[in-house]
Amino acid sequence: MDLGPHAAFILGAYGFTALVILGLVAHALLDRRAQERALARLAQEPRKQESSRGRR
Amino acid sequence: MKPMMPMGRLTRLAQPGHFMRWSGALLPWVAGLALVLLAVGQYLTWFVAPPDYQQGETVRIMYIHVPAAWMAVFFYGAMAVSALGTLIWRHPLADVAQRAAAPIGAAFTLICLVTGSLWGKPMWGTYWVWDARLTSMLVLFLIYCGLLALWRTIEDPNRAARAVAILTLVGAVNLPIIKFSVNWWSTLHQPASILRMGGPTIHPTMLYPLLVMIAAASVLGIALHLQAMRTEILRRRVRTLAILEAERLDAALLAPQAA
Numbered sequence: 001m002d003l004g005p006h007a008a009f010i011l012g013a014y015g016f017t018a019l020v021i022l023g024l025v026a027h028a029l030l031d032r033r034a035q036e037r038a039l040a041r042l043a044q045e046p047r048k049q050e051s052s053r054g055r056r
Numbered sequence: 057m058k059p060m061m062p063m064g065r066l067t068r069l070a071q072p073g074h075f076m077r078w079s080g081a082l083l084p085w086v087a088g089l090a091l092v093l094l095a096v097g098q099y100l101t102w103f104v105a106p107p108d109y110q111q112g113e114t115v116r117i118m119y120i121h122v123p124a125a126w127m128a129v130f131f132y133g134a135m136a137v138s139a140l141g142t143l144i145w146r147h148p149l150a151d152v153a154q155r156a157a158a159p160i161g162a163a164f165t166l167i168c169l170v171t172g173s174l175w176g177k178p179m180w181g182t183y184w185v186w187d188a189r190l191t192s193m194l195v196l197f198l199i200y201c202g203l204l205a206l207w208r209t210i211e212d213p214n215r216a217a218r219a220v221a222i223l224t225l226v227g228a229v230n231l232p233i234i235k236f237s238v239n240w241w242s243t244l245h246q247p248a249s250i251l252r253m254g255g256p257t258i259h260p261t262m263l264y265p266l267l268v269m270i271a272a273a274s275v276l277g278i279a280l281h282l283q284a285m286r287t288e289i290l291r292r293r294v295r296t297l298a299i300l301e302a303e304r305l306d307a308a309l310l311a312p313q314a315a
Contacts, residue, residue, distance in 0.1 A: 012174050021167075
């Protein structure tokens with residue numbers, strides 16, 4: 001497809017949009033994973049300490 | 057009592073626990089629909105929609121610029137409604153919805169500004185003019201950035217929620233200015249061509265691909281918003297658990313001293 005003399009502007013606009021959308025999706029997935037890990041760590045913390053106290 | 061039923065059901069669905077359940081089941085379907093609509097929209101944009109008789113191929117920027125502009129305004133509108141939910145009903149999910157919408161709205165506003173600029177250079181001969189439409193969109197982007205900064209500045213989420221809600225409602229005055237700027241002032245930006253009295257002025261061969269892209273952006277935005285709301289609820293659970301854990305550790309440290 002010939003995009004004519006302004007191809008760089010058209011492709012630049014689509015490229016920038018793709019970059020931002022992919023960034024939003026990646027951020028959504030990574031942020032979700034980070035919160036799930038933090039939640040799992042905090043849920044395990046009291047159990048870990050109780051078991052170490054029990055050993056003592 | 058019967059007319060109250062839908063409101064009661066709505067309130068129940070908006071409880072964080074219920075929300076996590078139904079949104080978790082709905083999210084894969086919404087994300088899948090967004091992908092399908094994006095694929096169809098891109099096919100129509102590149103292989104069906106004709107070049108414009110004046111603008112040539114450059115008109116293809118419209119199929120991302122207009123949906124981005126719509127989403128920028130839509131998310132701010134959603135945030136304004138959520139702000140009312142925070143201030144009037146103090147609903148916990150209202151602030152979550154607002155917090156989750158802000159970065160997505162800001163991203164779409166940035167896309168709108170950059171694609172508009174890249175469309176403007178070959179068509180108007182300039183990347184930027186300080187006309188009413190462009191300036192009011194830039195103001196919207198700055199408001200989004202200001203709200204995100206305010207959330208980070210105030211540590212207590214409840215105080216942050218109220219301050220952000222008030223600022224969001226103040227900023228909502230910009231929405232009608234954006235919409236009607238092209239009618240109220242003489243601008244380089246073209247007037248409305250879809251939502252206008254007398255119907256759209258775009259030829260159907262361009263209108264339908266544009267409507268599909270607007271639908272695709274809307275569904276994608278909703279999918280991102282649902283995901284961000286679910287993550288925000290988790291973040292607040294993490295914060296609560298971290299505070300409880302810190303208090304428990306403090307108590308454990310103080311207990312032997314007291315004995």
